Amino acid sequence: MPRYALLVLPATNRVYAEASIDLTRAELGVFSAAVLDGRLTDVAEERLGGVPYVTFGVAEPLGARDVAYLSQLSSEYALFELREQRELSGEGSGAPVLSPVTLTPLDQFDDxxxxxxxxxxxxxxxxxxxxxxxxxxxxxxxxxxxxxxxxxxxxxxxxxxxxxxxxxxxxxxxxxxxxxxxxxxxxxxxxxxxxxxxxxxxxxxxxxxxxxxxxxxxxxxxxxxxxxxxxxxxxxxxxxxxxxxxxxxxxxxxxxxxxxxxxxxxxxxxxxxxxxxxxxxxxxxxxxxxxxxxxxxxxxxxxxxxxxxxxxxxxxxxxxxxxxxxxxxxxxxxxxxxxxxxxxxxxxxxxxxxxxxxx
CATH class of the missing domain: 3.40.50.150 (Vaccinia Virus protein VP39)
Structure with a gap:
């Protein structure tokens, strides 16, 4: 099952930053139910390299339109596909490798x-x-x-x-x-x-x-x-x-x-x-x-x-x-x-x- 890791934007507001992981998980749940046919599973917080991510699985790799929907997530900084080293090279310890996914936000103006x-x-x-x-x-x-x-x-x-x-x-x-x-x-x-x-x-x-x-x-x-x-x-x-x-x-x-x-x-x-x-x-x-x-x-x-x-x-x-x-x-x-x-x-x-x- 393909897995993905979402890096949350660093918030300038400390209190909101503390809530951002849980809010992102909830928002992902709404996106999944509304426009992704409920295909996102195992949405959770996971630390990779000491940094918190929101990770999730999906039965099949995300298509271009799936990614386009997820590109609108409110606190998204970057999205990666999670792969293991041995999956890419045929050898290694199985440590996760982050492969960037190109986002397509709707933004029409400067932030x-x-x-x-x-x-x-x-x-x-x-x-x-x-x-x-x-x-x-x-x-x-x-x-x-x-x-x-x-x-x-x-x-x-x-x-x-x-x-x-x-x-x-x-x-x-x-x-x-x-x-x-x-x-x-x-x-x-x-x-x-x-x-x-x-x-x-x-x-x-x-x-x-x-x-x-x-x-x-x-x-x-x-x-x-x-x-x-x-x-x-x-x-x-x-x-x-x-x-x-x-x-x-x-x-x-x-x-x-x-x-x-x-x-x-x-x-x-x-x-x-x-x-x-x-x-x-x-x-x-x-x-x-x-x-x-x-x-x-x-x-x-x-x-x-x-x-x-x-x-x-x-x-x-x-x-x-x-x-x-x-x-x-x-x-x-x-x-x-x-x-x-x-x-x-x-x-x-x-x-x-x-x-x-x-x-």
């Missing part, structure tokens, strides 16, 4: 699109990618993630970490954020980034008016990784609405998103607005109960919603019940139960993913 922003409360970009991956893999679009431009919404987008990862994949992104300062900060960052990288784009921040009333503001960008794509009309679309997420249906069409991905307020750095102006709750459940009907309406049939949150302020059972009450089918198989990890003393983060029925 500083994800790493350059630094601010209090920013979600780790590796985790953001993981959350996006496991949500899309739960959807009807899982098999299309390599081939089709998906459309992703973050209804609590903050300063755009999730949106930037969506753009990295070459997909269309949309977000909703109630904090005007966060929208302005993201607008300023992205404009500066695109100009500095000399990427062809158009960007504007305009008021949203309806019935002579201003409902919010819209930051809209069209951009492309190269001039030829932009000139041919193959530009990416990014829209951020500065408004209350409970009014999501006022700004986007029903059934227009393949997935909804969000990092819910933790009740530490951020509260969730669920009542009138200035009212903050430490629990994301109040916000979810108010916003979920609109979010679910925006999902295509077969779409998926993935959220992370602080389990210290909301139990998993209660969050799952809120998603179920909104008409979603919660993913509770083993592959989706391995993502709980500590962020700091006040935050124990978990992931919950649910699908919208196709019928």
């Amino acid at each position: 500083d699109l994800l790493t350059i922003q630094k601010y209090v409360g920013k979600t780790n970009e590796f985790f953001t990618k993981l959350l996006l991956n496991v949500t899309v893999l739960a959807s009807a679009s899982a098999g299309d993630m390599l081939d089709r431009r998906l459309r992703i919404l973050d209804p609590l987008c903050g300063r755009g970490t999730t949106l930037n990862q969506v753009l990295m994949y070459g997909w269309d992104a949309a977000g909703i954020e109630i904090d005007g300062k966060d929208v302005e900060a993201y607008s300023g960052f992205l404009r500066t980034y695109l100009k500095r990288k000399r990427l062809k784009h158009q960007a504007e921040l305009t008021p949203i008016r309806r019935d002579r009333k201003v409902l919010g503001r819209r930051f809209h960008v069209t951009l492309a990784a190269d001039k030829a794509a932009y000139k041919s009309g193959d530009a990416l679309d990014l829209t951020v609405v500065n408004a209350d997420t409970r009014r999501a249906r006022d700004f986007f069409r029903s059934g227009s998103f393949d997935a909804i991905v969000t990092d819910a307020p933790y009740g530490v750095q951020h509260g969730s607005r669920s009542g009138g102006p200035g009212e903050l709750s430490r629990s994301p459940l109040d916000l979810l109960s108010a916003a979920l009907p609109g979010w679910v309406d925006l999902l295509r049939p077969g779409g998926a919603l993935g959220m992370s949150w602080n389990t210290h302020v909301a139990r998993r059972e209660d969050a799952a019940a809120a998603l179920t009450a909104a008409g979603l089918e919660v993913c509770d198989d083993t592959a989706y139960l391995g993502f709980r990890h500590r962020v700091d003393q006040a935050i124990l983060r978990d992931v919950l993913v649910a699908r919208k029925p196709r019928g």
